[in-house]
Structure formats: C-alpha cells, structure tokens
Amino acid sequence: MVSIEDVRTVLDGIDDPELPCSIVQLGLVESIGIESGVAHIVLLPTFTGCPALQMIEDDVRRTVAAMDGVDTCTVAWQYEPAWTPDRITSAGRERLHAHGVTTPAACCGAAGGDATVSLTTSAVPCPYCGSANTRLDSPYGPTRCRQIHMCEDCRNQFEHMKPVS
C-alpha cells in the first residue's frame, strides 16, 4: 500500500526544470490523494504563463505512475489558493540561496519598486556578499517568477523570487 507520505517523498525528488529546487520545496504541491491505485496530485502554478508547467506535469505523472502500488496518476492545476513565495520551504530557501536566488520572506520584505519614477528601489540583501546596498534592476527576470537585482558593493547580479500577493 502506497501512502501519501511515500508520494510526497517521491515528489520531493522532482526538481523544477528551471530552478535548483524540488516542486515540494517550492510549494507547488497543494494536495495528494490516493484512491484504489490512482494517485491524484493537485499543483499550483507559480505564474500561469510559466512554460515549465507542462514539463512539471509530465514529470509528476510519469514519476508517480512508476511507483509500486500506483497504477495511474492524474495531475490537476489549481488557481486557488494562489501560489506565493511564502510557500517555499526553508529547505527550498536554502537551496535557492546557495544558487544566488533570494526569496522575499527570507529577507526584509517587499521590493516592488517605488511607484513614482524610480524602478530601482530594493531592500534585498545580496546572496553573495550580504550587502544591503542593492537595487532592483528589472522586475521581469529570466523566468516569470524571478526578478533581477544588482549588488552595488560586490557588483554581482542576482535573482530574487518575485514578491506576489
């Protein structure tokens, strides 16, 4: 008999295709159900336009269906509750941080930019040197869920999980 925890452990071995972090650590897994050999996984998209969603769905379906005691696996995407970076686990934050990607709740909060003229307000500590002297370079980064910051002290660019609510 396969348990929900067994499935969660397997899902924790599936990394996001674009981040060094598992889908469980990222907080994408909303619920796991098992019924007569059929596993039902409900996931939350980080952003609806994320091109990795189909890859994640395929990875989940294939990996869970291959488990002993699971015949088939269904995957559904759900919009409520909305995913936010608050859902990233502490283990996930550590892995992201080690790769130079910071997360909103792990630092001092919002970095949405001054709505007046500047696009560059930032209060996100640099993951490389720890300096708070950083600025928001662009709220649109390499993927839909990340934005780009620049450290004025060590002159490194780094990525920050976009604060959304």
Next chain:
Amino acid sequence: MSNDVLALADDKLMLGHTQSDWTGLGPILEEDIASSAMAQDDLSHATVLYEALGEDPDALAFGRAAADYRCCDLVTVPDELDWAMATVRRFICAHFATIVLEDLAKGEGDIPERASRLLIEQRLQTEHLDAWIRRLGRGGDDAKGRMQHAFDTLAPHAGMLFEAIDNRADRHARWCAAIASPIADAGLTMHTDLPDESVHGGRRGAHADHFVEQHAEMTQVWAEDPTAAW
C-alpha cells in the same frame, strides 16, 4: 458575463501576438524581456479564460472566422515599431483588463477563482507600466513628444475597449480614474471620450483590415492542419 470573458480573452490573445513582435527588438535588454514576459502572460491569460468558457483553447484561438472574434481594434492597430506606441497601448489595455478581472473575480461559478489568480499577474503589469509612463513622460522633450503622439494616436481606439461591454459607463469611469494619475504625473494628456454605442467595432465583429490580416497569419497552420502539434 461570458461576452466579457470572451472579449478580454480575445484582446489578450491578439495583444500577446502583436507584442511578441517586439521580442529581440526592445530598446533595452530588461524591457525586451519584460515586454516578452507580459506577452507570455497575455497568451496564458487568454488560455485560462478560454478554458473557463468550457472550450478548447486552441479551437477558440485559431478555429474561428475573423468576424467571430471579439477583440477591440486597439490590440492589433499597427504600432509602427514605435516603442512609445507599444508602451502606451500596453498601459491602456492592462488597466482595462484589471478592471474587468476585478469584476469577474466577484462573479459566480468557475470564473472568480481564475480571475483572482490572473489579477495578481495583471497588477504586476500595471505597476510596471505605470512606472514607465511616468518615466518616459518625464524623460526629456524627445521622449515626451513621442509619448504624447502615442496617446493622441491611440486614444480614438481606446474608447472602443468598452464597446458592447457590461456596465460600460461604470467601467469606463473606473478605467479613466486608474490611468489618470500616471498620465498626469508624466505631464501627458489623453482624450478618454466614450464612443456612442451606434459605432460598431471589433467587439461586434466589425474588424479593421489590420486584424483580418493578423488573423489570417495567426490561423494559417490551423487552417492547413487542425491536428498539427509542436
């Protein structure tokens, strides 16, 4: 209600396509990426809204005759590869989408959950675009002149966003209020007249030539082989 969903979805489908023309051509790298990301948002929002109507998104996106689309003229009017036009168009459309999504989020059935999720992404767009309207309007005479030209050129199309839309007077008033402050801060002006309902446009299938041409290009593959896959 479903008319509004289809109108917004068709707007986003076409805006996602027209704005994708800028990918690789944006004036600076960050804004090229931002513009492309917003186009990506719009295409995914169209998909989510088509699904909410209980239809196959591909069939709705590519399988209809031009006259069956409900997008307004503004989303396909040629921007002459002018960044000011592209930015102002996006700004005008993003605020309209925000207002409609706010209302859809309070509706019934399957729609509110989806609309609430899309609203989060939509507000990130409006915040970013508001900042650029302010920035470019204050960016010196050349930038200001180009931005004012874009507002003057697009304003007559903007009113048609509200053609055949529920609660049009109320939504138009809220949209005017939302765009007023960034435009004023930028030192720019925009005419925001609500056109008479006797004027027919894209929302009732009376599309301009630029839409018909875009539609023909966009649906070419589907027309040849509806089962074609990536």
